[in-house]
Amino acid sequence: MKLIKNGTIIVGNGETLTNASVLIEGGKVTQVGQVTHSEEPEQVIDATGLYITPGLIDVHTHLGVHEEGIGQPGQDFNETSSPITPEIRALDGINPRDKGFEDARKAGVTTVQVLPGSANVIGGEMVTLKTSGNVVDEMVLRRPSGMKAAFGENPKRLHGSKGHAPVTRMGIAAMFRQQLRKAQQYKQKLERRENVEDNLGLENLGKVLDKEIPLRAHAHRADDIVTLLRLAKEFDLDISIEHCTEGHQIPDYIAQFNFPAAVGPTMSTRSKVELSDKGWETAGILNQAGVSVSITTDHPVVGIEYLRMSAIQAANHGLEKKDAWSSITLNAAKHLGVDERVGSLEAGKDADVVLWNDDPFNGSSYVLKTFVNGEEVYALD
Structure with a gap:
């Protein structure tokens, strides 16, 4: 005691x-x-x-799969061999000895969600875990806690540069739609007890179709957010909007769908065109429109030790202090579906x-x- x-x-x-x-x-x-x-x-x-x-909660990180201080050997967050990889799990790439976990504990961050990167249209399963432990399986709080998807520059730049799809935003949406339809067909065949060849990726996407886990989709630009919302409606998905950088441009439209947003990493630089209109006001504008907001560092894009400072900055630019605090505690726990235990x-x-x-x-x-x-x-x- x-x-x-x-x-x-x-x-x-x-x-x-x-x-x-x-x-x-x-x-x-x-x-x-x-x-x-x-x-x-x-x-x-x-x-x-x-x-x-x-304890504080960061809803969108790459802790343990994008290790700090060791370069390429620690970069296990993007399986770039294919633009569609729903079969992979972030859990299998996490090193709990990543220095970022120690930084998290020093900063009072006790729960994080670890996601695959945003190189792929569909990137794989994510996991929510505590920031203390030597064996990752013993740190797990929710497994899986979502399926990663990505819209916009990252998938088209990486795979387009290799000379194959997707090379446009149209291609990203088409590839996503095609894969979800395959998952629907696979699920229907299983329900009819037909003989089908095992397909782990389609099986994992079945969890998304059944709303067992949400689709958590990287979308910075307003047009990419709208595409994501269109697809969520088409396939009747539970989603969260990850980053939502231009969400302040269409807050009322986003609010109609009643999906949560993970806003950030606003402390980063404007390193690409998708970030050209980023600002600390976004979280407050979305919150005022009725969107459930959590704040993220996207560690290691911004160090996890700056999660609290990110919430303070959001509060300095229009997000009410109580909501800024909730965005890294109880609301963040609700975002991850673990509020019965933490937050x-x-x-x-x-x-x-x-x-x-x-x-x-x-x-x-x-x-x-x-x-x-x-x-x-x-x-x-």
Whole structure:
């Protein structure tokens, strides 16, 4: 049993509690606020003058599959041998010893979604996991947590440069549509108990068609976002819009579909034409229109240690502070479908807890301790 007492708790559900405590037992939060206990806790941390929050969540990263500091040997995020690879899994390429995981813990980030890259029209399955552990299978929170797709410059540039499809946005949409129709036909044959040759890729796409997992699609430009929404309607898919860089150009149109958006990495440079109209205002404009917004670093495009600063910048440019906080905690957990376990400090949820020296929305504040499943995984020396 652990007790963190007398701090200011930002619960994650909109509440802020002063002079409050968190009781942890068996890797779970058991009480929040004014707590009582019949036996003496094994560890007591006095948080007087400090802030206590849930662990932060980044909904779109390439942690472990695009390792830092080792170059090509650590680049396992794009299987560029084909533009259609729904059979691959990010899980199989994650190295939990990637330095990025350590950076995440130091920054109070305790949950991440790891995706394949955006080189392919359909890129494969993603996974949501905790940022602490030596064996990736033991870090998993949800597997799979989505299917990656990509629209726009990346697939057409990479595969077009090799002299094969897709070379245009039309080609990307046609290839996506064709593959989903194949998956529909494969699924129908299985349901009719026909003999069919095993096809892992089509089987995985069946999870998308059945809405077992969402399609999470890379789309920066407004026209690519509209194409994605058109295809989602055509195939009756659950989706999330990943990046949504020009979402501020068509917020009301996006809001009609009631799909969430992962906005970012806004801290990056305008390295390609798709990013020419990026800005910190996007998250706030989408939120005001009724779109559910999470914020991402797209690590390592922007280091995961800047997730909180990205939320602060969004708050400085129109996103309400409570929504900016939710975009990297409870709303992010809902985006990933894991809000029953993480995203807020409430009884019964995982004890992913961060202790700060000051209000985390003060840019100069810093993490003192990070706990994952109740275990201390980082402490400031």
